[in-house]
Amino acid sequence: MTWNWDQPDWPKFSYKSEALVPLEQQFLLQSGEFVGACKHMGADDQETLKIELISEEAVKTSEIEGKLLNRDSVQSSLRHQLGLGAERPGIDPAERGISEMMVDLYRNFGDSLDDATMFTWHRMLLSGDREIGAIGGYRTHAEPMQVVSGPDYKRSVHFEAPPASRMNDEMTRFIAWFNDTSPGGKTPLPPLTRAGIAHLYFVCIHPFEDGNGRIGRALAEKSLAQNLNRPSLIALAYTIERKRKDYYAALERNNKELEITAWLTYFASTILEAQRNTIARVDFFVAKAKFYETFRDQLNGRQEKVIARMFKEGIDGFKGGLSADNYITIGKTSRATATRDLQDLVEKGALTRTGELRHTRYHLSLAIQSTA
Incomplete structure (x- = not known):
């Protein structure tokens, strides 16, 4: 089997940019709708909504990988990380770690990407893990990094990543690409195009022993936030988790060739759906406040x-x-x-x-x- 990173032109992805133009325009329009919806809320309500949106993403990005977290614990840790109160006792390292990563992403989205950022995220995510050999660093083991399914006697290989010996070179090139395509970079790309390439490019390198999906989705959100010049607070993981099979199928369909128009239109459509989900959540939050105002002292x-x-x-x-x-x-x-x-x-x-x-x-x- 030949993978995209085996191609002689790797990582020069190609795509039909005209197919993304209407999606890019819709993204900017819906970004304005989100900002407008938030203006109907007071500062305290905006703070509460921020916690709810970030915590939902933290829980769902973990759930995509089969890791179930306690939402209340994640919210408690988030509030503590944001200086809004003490963390309740008994928070699991995985819940604290994903909260720390999400807060770092929220606060420092505008910073350039570097190895140190991703190593820090990796240590946060896997702080309680006792099975991973390399935490806070790229993988070094000689065994192939594969995505597989089925029993050992009939195993299906859905993807094999580049060997560990290539990680430093691959990630040096990826980081340079990410920074060069930012709004202030040498070759800036539109928001959805950049986020889609960033996610696929990163997960195809698969630089860590574990946590690649969660960090890959965080990079997509960092990319969007940089293009918007503010935290996106987009329900990306929430939306992907609802159609998880479609997400993995799209990744598998697009890990063998460098022509990725199909992937970019899929991922762009997912981001637009995530935006609509976020706007609906804002409306739900506003409606909740009005509900309690209407029925105060009546229940x-x-x-x-x-x-x-x-x-x-x-x-x-x-x-x-x-x-x-x-x-x-x-x-x-x-x-x-x-x-x-x-x-x-x-x-x-x-x-x-x-x-x-x-x-x-x-x-x-x-x-x-x-x-x-």
Whole structure:
């Protein structure tokens, strides 16, 4: 099998730039929509939203790699890293590490890329790992770095990265390319084009023993932030995780040739969807604030607890809606009381009801203009 890094012109990627023009224009338009949506929020609400968006990305970029983190722990660590409070006890090293990396990305997006930045991110991500040999440095082991699936007797190799002996040269060239294509660099590229190439280029080198996907997505976000001249706060990992199979399939389709128009249009479309998801989250956050303002002092303790739990589910809400059984469990109450509470919430306009009998479900009544 021949991989893209085996090609004589590596890493000179080619693509049809005209295919990306309308996507690039849409990206800039939606970037303005995000800024406009945030202007409707106060400073405290913006700070809270920032924590929620960053923590969601931290959790989802880890989940893509099969690593499940506690969202509350990640948020606690983020607040601590941003100087907004003490970190709660018992935070796992993986949760603290991804939080540290995301805060560093948020604060220092404008800095040029160098080895030290990625080594620091790698140490943050893998601070609690006891199985990885090289933490905070590029891989050095002689064994091939492969992405495989299936049992040993029938193993499928989806990708093999360049040998470790090439890592220093490959990464020196990658870092130079990343900095040269920045807005102030020698050969600047449009936002989506640059982010798409950066991600594919990096993961094809696969310079670390572990953490390449998470760092690769962080580099895509750093690239976008540099082009926007502000943190993107884009729901990239959240969007990729929802269609994880498509993401891995697109990477596999584009790791053998240097013509990458298909990859760039896929990744650009994913970023645009991520933007729409972020805007929808802003609208959800604003609607949440209005909801609590409308129903302040109108809910009993059980209702407050259940409503808070529904909001915690986020923009997707309970799968299929809240059931009476859900209410009983969360509110720790009887069926008769749950029925009265739910009817009261519907009459007040806090919830809407769909279905009948055992198929009855309840949803938050929110006036949200945008949709993901």
